Amino acid sequence: MPTALPPARYDAPWKAALRHAFPAFMAFYFPALYAQIDWSQRPRFRDKELAQIGFGDAPGGMVADMLVEVCLRDSAERVLLHIEVQSQFDASLPERMFDYSVRIFGEYRLHVASLVLLADEDPGWRPQDFHVGALGTVLGISFATAKLLDYDEGELFAANNPFALVTLAHLSSQRERHDADALLASKLRLTRLLYERGWSKRRIIAMFKVINWMMVLPEPQQARYWHAVLKLEKERKMELITPLEQWFMDKGWKKGVQHGLEQGHEKGRMEGWREGAAELLARQLTQRFGPLPQAIRKRLDRASMEQLEAWSDAILEAQSLKEVFE
Incomplete structure (x- = not known):
């Protein structure tokens, strides 16, 4: 019987990919708009400011929202790109895009271009506009969209753009969400693919993360994945896992062997991995926010692997310890 999977994580991976390779994102999903932007002017990410103008957590599977300031090629005008990645059907999306566009323009007094990447599983859902009117007055918005389901898998495997790989990871996570072994096989295939693109070490490591x-596995399959990655590192002579991470993994494995004598091999191994992950997260939190309160250390000691992974993701965006654990 297939192993049940924990929920996929999309938000942090998409945001990390966008920040790492934003021009590649535009070239892959919105090539006509990409051609109108002056890429000699560095894009400015302003999505941190969204919360300051009242943007809260949106319903309906919106997994990433970004605000990026760019310069147009012909006019030198600076415009704001409001980008949404939407992983589920949501009938309120068009109205929400209109509302966000009006509020962003009101705050910054810059023209706003709204873009939606539809990452849901419904091939027929393709919202593109929202309009309301009365007595000859019409208000509304039309926005650019791209749909992950429109991309051919064979072409994605052949493409050199990093967002072809992100698309494959997202689609695989959706398609194989009920089969851990199938998702593990896909995850390993995409990881091996990283080395075949001729990318820089920085890009390989960013896309590996x-x-x-994104492709969340249960603990037994994730343990098998880590060991495959370590073997791949030796073959390719490139570290995907940092020495610190590897040290904690090795430490966790040794603890697992000891625990296994008392608890059974598999259970003990997983507990060792969990303890190693908790220690690694404690080290990362201390480096980012300073010495940890005793209450936080106790939470880390009691946490499940899924909780530890969620908190690790939260470090990417959090500005305080409180934000990590909320």
């Missing part, structure tokens, strides 16, 4: 975050 995106794949690992």
Whole structure:
């Protein structure tokens, strides 16, 4: 019987990928708009400011919202790109895009271009506009969209753009969400693919982290994945896992062997991995926010592997310890 999977994580991986390779994102999903942007002017990410103008958690599977300031090629005008990645059907999306566009324009007094990447599983859902009117007055918005389901899998495997790989990871996470072994096989295939693109070490490591975050596996399959990655590192002579991470993994494995003598091999191994992950997260939190309160250390000691992974993802965006654990 297939192993049940924990929920996929999309938000942090998509945001990390967008920040790492934003021009590639535009070239892959919105090539006509990409051609109108002056890429000699560095894009400015302003999505942190969205919360300051009243943007809360949106319903309906919106997994990433970004605000990016760019310069147009012909006019030198600066415009704001409001980008949404939407993973589920949501009838309120068009109205929400209109509302966000009006509020962003009101705050910054810059023209706003709204873009939606539809990452849901309904091939027929393709919202593109929202309009309301009365007595000759019409208000509304039309926005650009791209749909992940429109991309051919064979072409994605052949494409050199990093967002072809992100698309494959997202689609695989959806398609194989009920079969842990099938998702493990896909995750390993995409990880091996990283080395075949001729990318820089920085890009390989960035995309490796995106794949690992997004394609969430149960603990037994994730342990098998880590061991396959370590073997791949030796073959390719490139570290995907940092020495610190590897040290904690090795430490966790040794603890697992000891625990296994008392609790059974598999259970003990998983507990060792969990303890190693908790220690690694404590080290990362201390480096980012300073010495940890005793209450936080106790939470880490009691946490499940899924909780530890969720908190690790939260470090990417959090500005305080409180934000990590909320």
